[in-house]
Amino acid sequence: MRTLLLALLICANPVHAKDAKDIIDEARDAQRLSNSMQTVKMVLVSKSGREQTRTLDMRARRDGDVVRTYARFLEPSDVAGTQFVLVDNPNQVDEQLMYLPALGRVTRISGKGRSGSFMGSDFKYEDFEIESDPQARHALLSESESEWKIETTPGPSSSYTKIRTTIPKADKLPRKVEYFDKAGNLSRELTIEKVRVVNGIPAPTLTVMKNKRRGTSTRMEVLDIRVNVDANEIPEEVFTTSYMEENG
Amino acid sequence: MLLCALFGAAMAADKPPELKASWRTTTATDLAQENAYEDIFETLSQARTELKWKLPSGDRVVLSVVGEHNARVGEDVEAEWLSWVDDAYIDHKVGQTKLRIGNQVVRWGKLESTALLDVLNPTDLRHGVLSPIEDRRIAIPMLRARRDWGAIGLDAIFIPFFVPARQSFLGSDWSLFPPGLLERTLESAKNWESDALTEGFNQAVVTGLSDALQQADSALMNGLDRTLGQAGTPTALGQGSEAAIRWQWYGPGFDLALQGGSVLEDTTTIIADPTLLQSLSNQAFPTTSELGGLIEGIGDALEFVHPRFFYAGLDASSTLGVFTVRGEAAAFKGRALLTRDMSLSTSDEVGAGFGLDWLTNPNIQATVEASWRHLVDVDESMLLIRNQNEYAIFAQVSSNLFRNQLKPQLIAQIDPIRTEAAIILDIAWRYSDHVQFNVGGFLFHSPDDTPSTTEALLTYEGGALGVFDQNDAATASFTYWF
Numbered sequence: 001m002r003t004l005l006l007a008l009l010i011c012a013n014p015v016h017a018k019d020a021k022d023i024i025d026e027a028r029d030a031q032r033l034s035n036s037m038q039t040v041k042m043v044l045v046s047k048s049g050r051e052q053t054r055t056l057d058m059r060a061r062r063d064g065d066v067v068r069t070y071a072r073f074l075e076p077s078d079v080a081g082t083q084f085v086l087v088d089n090p091n092q093v094d095e096q097l098m099y100l101p102a103l104g105r106v107t108r109i110s111g112k113g114r115s116g117s118f119m120g121s122d123f124k125y126e127d128f129e130i131e132s133d134p135q136a137r138h139a140l141l142s143e144s145e146s147e148w149k150i151e152t153t154p155g156p157s158s159s160y161t162k163i164r165t166t167i168p169k170a171d172k173l174p175r176k177v178e179y180f181d182k183a184g185n186l187s188r189e190l191t192i193e194k195v196r197v198v199n200g201i202p203a204p205t206l207t208v209m210k211n212k213r214r215g216t217s218t219r220m221e222v223l224d225i226r227v228n229v230d231a232n233e234i235p236e237e238v239f240t241t242s243y244m245e246e247n248g
Numbered sequence: 249m250l251l252c253a254l255f256g257a258a259m260a261a262d263k264p265p266e267l268k269a270s271w272r273t274t275t276a277t278d279l280a281q282e283n284a285y286e287d288i289f290e291t292l293s294q295a296r297t298e299l300k301w302k303l304p305s306g307d308r309v310v311l312s313v314v315g316e317h318n319a320r321v322g323e324d325v326e327a328e329w330l331s332w333v334d335d336a337y338i339d340h341k342v343g344q345t346k347l348r349i350g351n352q353v354v355r356w357g358k359l360e361s362t363a364l365l366d367v368l369n370p371t372d373l374r375h376g377v378l379s380p381i382e383d384r385r386i387a388i389p390m391l392r393a394r395r396d397w398g399a400i401g402l403d404a405i406f407i408p409f410f411v412p413a414r415q416s417f418l419g420s421d422w423s424l425f426p427p428g429l430l431e432r433t434l435e436s437a438k439n440w441e442s443d444a445l446t447e448g449f450n451q452a453v454v455t456g457l458s459d460a461l462q463q464a465d466s467a468l469m470n471g472l473d474r475t476l477g478q479a480g481t482p483t484a485l486g487q488g489s490e491a492a493i494r495w496q497w498y499g500p501g502f503d504l505a506l507q508g509g510s511v512l513e514d515t516t517t518i519i520a521d522p523t524l525l526q527s528l529s530n531q532a533f534p535t536t537s538e539l540g541g542l543i544e545g546i547g548d549a550l551e552f553v554h555p556r557f558f559y560a561g562l563d564a565s566s567t568l569g570v571f572t573v574r575g576e577a578a579a580f581k582g583r584a585l586l587t588r589d590m591s592l593s594t595s596d597e598v599g600a601g602f603g604l605d606w607l608t609n610p611n612i613q614a615t616v617e618a619s620w621r622h623l624v625d626v627d628e629s630m631l632l633i634r635n636q637n638e639y640a641i642f643a644q645v646s647s648n649l650f651r652n653q654l655k656p657q658l659i660a661q662i663d664p665i666r667t668e669a670a671i672i673l674d675i676a677w678r679y680s681d682h683v684q685f686n687v688g689g690f691l692f693h694s695p696d697d698t699p700s701t702t703e704a705l706l707t708y709e710g711g712a713l714g715v716f717d718q719n720d721a722a723t724a725s726f727t728y729w730f
Binding site for chain 2: 044050052053074076077078080081092098102103104105107108109110117120121237240241246
């Protein structure tokens with residue numbers, strides 16, 4: 001889980017076939033972020049249409065290969081002040097920290113084996129995984145004047161058997177990702193419905209993940225975003241236990 | 249004064265403050281009523297408001313206020329309104345040193361329910377398990393200074409004025425003296441032996457006290473309870489001051505901290521005059537000659553004390569596979585002990601504990617904690633209330649179902665030596681972003697009966713959980729977040 005922007009790219013990440021990999025590499029290079037700050041509204045919609053809203057303040061900082069992500073819940077009131085830090089370091093085990101205001105202290109979380117729904121939403125933690133699946137197989141399904149369609153068959157650790165990604169040639173930001181379950185049925189579908197160009201980088205500002213089996217969906221709306229900001233605006237201190245305790 | 253300063257600072261804020269407010273009402277119904285004096289219905293309502301401001305200077309102001317209403321229905325109806333300032337502090341930076349000044353909670357150590365090192369803030373014990381554990385720490389005036397050097401941090405705390413734990417002594421099912429104990433003692437005292445000279449006087453005093461207790465209204469009893477709660481609080485400048493320091497190393501994949509301090513016992517130790525104790529044990533009034541001494545020292549008949557102790561300890565946490573592992577170890581010098589003759593003694597103490605969390609699956613979380621405490625060089629036979637070795641086990645499992653709308657949770661607190669346990673079940677249903685309903689209950693188990701008379705209390709072999717053996721109840725609560 002780096003930033004939501006990166007996360008959306010990740011959907012098309014496990015692509016290793018030569019042509020497909022070139023496409024993904026180009027897309028990643030075109031939208032590579034260094035440091036970002038954003039406010040995100042996550043709306044969980046039940047089958048009956050009832051909505052739960054969560055608002056998060058997120059910051060990400062990149063230092064070489066090390067990416068640090070900080071998230072703080074602003075709403076709803078009962079979870080406001082809850083904070084997460086993830087340090088994604090390719091040379092070390094990922095660090096995950098959580099601060100719960102009620103407990104008043106930082107808890108370390110094991111990142112190993114983290115699975116299931118992300119914060120009760122239709123996103124899964126594995127949707128946010130950055131590392132490519134070395135066992136995945138990929139194929140370019142089709143190519144039109146405006147877009148590529150890539151089919152990925154992930155390795156055995158994934159809960160999916162197939163992932164289809166649609167990438168427009170214009171900005172290389174994936175617009176649609178379809179996830180197929182073990183039975184081969186379409187289980188979830190991610191669409192990017194709004195895009196805003198920030199500092200020359202196309203950023204998804206409204207993303208919807210639909211759970212086709214349950215009939216639920218999650219809207220991820222970016223309320224405010226700044227990309228490639230000066231590192232001084234996101235000092236390393238933000239990703240420390242001390243900062244989390246002070247801002248609980 | 250502090251509030252005025254905080255409000256003044258907040259007026260200079262350039263951004264609107266973050267506001268959190270909530271209302272929660274919890275009811276507990278105990279229809280079994282094993283004890284004629286216990287309550288059959290209790291409600292605890294709390295309104296909490298918290299404001300956080302970030303000032304243009306970079307300083308930060310936090311102000312939190314709590315209003316509480318507690319009603320208990322049993323033999324009679326008792327109710328009480330209280331309000332207090334919870335967190336109320338300002339964060340200010342001097343060079344690289346971060347200062348936090350004002351009412352605050354400092355949570356050190358890694359254990360939550362079997363903590364050894366969480367000794368700085370007193371706890372609110374008035375409502376037992378009816379109050380969630382995270383609401384039990386009381387924010388108190390402190391000056392906190394913190395300095396970080398990369399992964400190393402140093403924290404220093406100064407507490408200028410001692411604040412005792414909030415305990416209920418009388419009147420509630422969660423009181424230190426179980427419900428009906430005082431009434432039964434006075435009733436029994438009407439038949440105690442006296443010598444001929446003082447018999448009339450003794451009977452008049454006992455009957456008068458018994459009648460006064462019967463007729464005392466809720467406000468009077470609440471006032472008496474609060475007065476007892478404050479008894480023994482050091483008031484002289486410096487006498488009640490506390491200080492502690494903590495060094496923390498936040499390494500890759502683990503963290504380690506060393507700490508130490510000089511603090512006072514938050515909970516009250518009650519020491520009884522030997523003559524009074526002898527009367528209670530023998531169920532006989534003091535003789536005329538003893539009575540003189542007792543009256544002379546009436547102020548010392550019961551003494552409430554908060555002795556000072558020193559401590560040092562370390563805590564650490566890391567991850568092991570899919571688990572988070574936490575641990576604490578501590579050594580104390582001068583812990584207060586109540587002896588069988590209800591006098592004060594002190595002993596050094598050592599202890600250690602660990603916690604294991606499985607938090608990796610967002611749908612199921614499980615936590616286990618266990619701790620051991622050992623009193624050094626103490627004869628077990630002289631101890632009242634506690635044993636030389638104490639063990640505590642805590643387990644919690646919870647699940648998030650239906651996109652976090654339904655959250656069942658089961659908690660067990662176990663005293664393996666005394667075979668006592670408290671089991672708490674809670675099922676939360678999140679109706680909307682603003683509304684939550686909870687249902688559940690708590691069940692206490694102890695082989696020892698809850699002491700119902702003073703004599704039984706003085707020979708009680710059970711532990712803290714056993715005192716609440718009669719408090720099994722079904723609970724329901726409603727929470728609204730504004």
